[in-house]
Amino acid sequence: MDAHLRDLRYFVVTAEELNFTRAAERLFISQPGLSKQIRQLEDGLRVKLFVRDRRTVTLTASGAALLPRARELVQLWDEAQRAVSDAAAAEAAVLTLGISTSTGRGLLPAIRARLAERRPDWRLQVRQIDWADATAGLAGGETDLALLWLPFPGQEQFAVQVVATEPRWVALPAGHRLAGAAEIPFAALLDEPFLALPETAGALRDHWLAVDERDGRPVRIGGVVANADETFEAVSEGLGVVLLSAGNAEIYRRPGVVARPVTGLTPAQLALVRRPDDHRTVLRDVLDAVRHHAAPPVTP
Structure with a gap:
């Protein structure tokens, strides 16, 4: 049987994690979906690759034999895709930036100005991607850079440059009992229904639900x-409340919604993120533009 590279990639990640839940989070798929693909690979190869019980996952001898070869095949394919992407990007002179929310903060004008100055033949293409992919296209190679809120799943695999640190606020229906408060203690929101990102957003979903600040209280x-x-x-529509950054509270101002500062929460961080093995000089121009724009003013 000729195995699909997708299945080999799933196998490699599962072998690295030895935990199907964590592997599924890295791959942005459901745990049952991952298990199904691994079984399909095992059926095709007519071997068992993993031994699973309630507590542990281990590689079989066949799995251990497959791992270095599968890793090599996946790496070769990734390099091939990257070479093709680089060639296409160089030919088209387009840099794709992934975002999941409006960026504001003058970041896009700063990037475009730097490209116009140093790379007049290049243009910036902004791609809006839903939160189901918390990397805004970076993990799958659909984007070259991304402006992302931290933390996000697989963050340690990317190069991260923080560009803004802001307090977290809460957006409420205009008729909410707390809508008239100047600021709201997070404790007053613990029993409120919260709007949540998809489960594939992992740590980012937990951050915007403030899971770490709830002292074990479950989220509604x-x-x-x-x-x-x-x-x-x-x-x-009154379906729930949602945490957001102070900067985005202004960007997303609209009728029927009010935003108020929340006390008792750590701040949110917005970052420019890239793949660490992407060393194109055009990316350095973008990073320089963002660093200069985000740098605090020098006090004389």
Whole structure:
């Protein structure tokens, strides 16, 4: 049987994690879906690759034999895709930036100005990607760079440059009992229904639900939202509340929704993210533009 590279990639990640739940999170698929693909690979090869019990996952001898060869094949294919992408990007002179929310903060004008100055033949293409892919296309190679809120799944695999650190606010329906408060303690929101990102958003979903600040209190989920437009429509309809950054509170101001500062929460961080093995000089121009734009003013 000729195995699909996708299945070999799933096998490699599962072998590295030795945990189907963590592997599924890295791959942005469901755990049952991952198990199904691994079984399909095993059936095709007519061997068992993993031994699983309730607590542990281990490689069989066949799995251990396959791992270095599967890793090599996946790496070769990734390099081939990257070479093709680089050639296409150089020919088209387009740099694709993935985002999941409006960026504001003057970041896009700063990037475009730097490209116009240093790379007049290049243009910036912005691609909006739903939160189901918390890397905004980076993990799958659809984008060259991404502006992402931290933390996100697989963050340690990427190069991350923080460009903004802002307090977290909360968006509420205009008629909410707390809508008139100047600021809101997070403790006052613990029993509220919250709008949640898809489960594939992993650590990012937990961050915007403030899971770490709840002292073990469970989250009431009022609904799952795929993007910013769905989010604020759901807030205005009274389906739940949602945390957001202070900067985005201004960007997404709209009738039927109010935003208030929240006390008792750590701040949110927005970062420019790239693949660490992408060393094209045009990316350095973008990073320089963002660093210069985000740098605090020098006090005389």
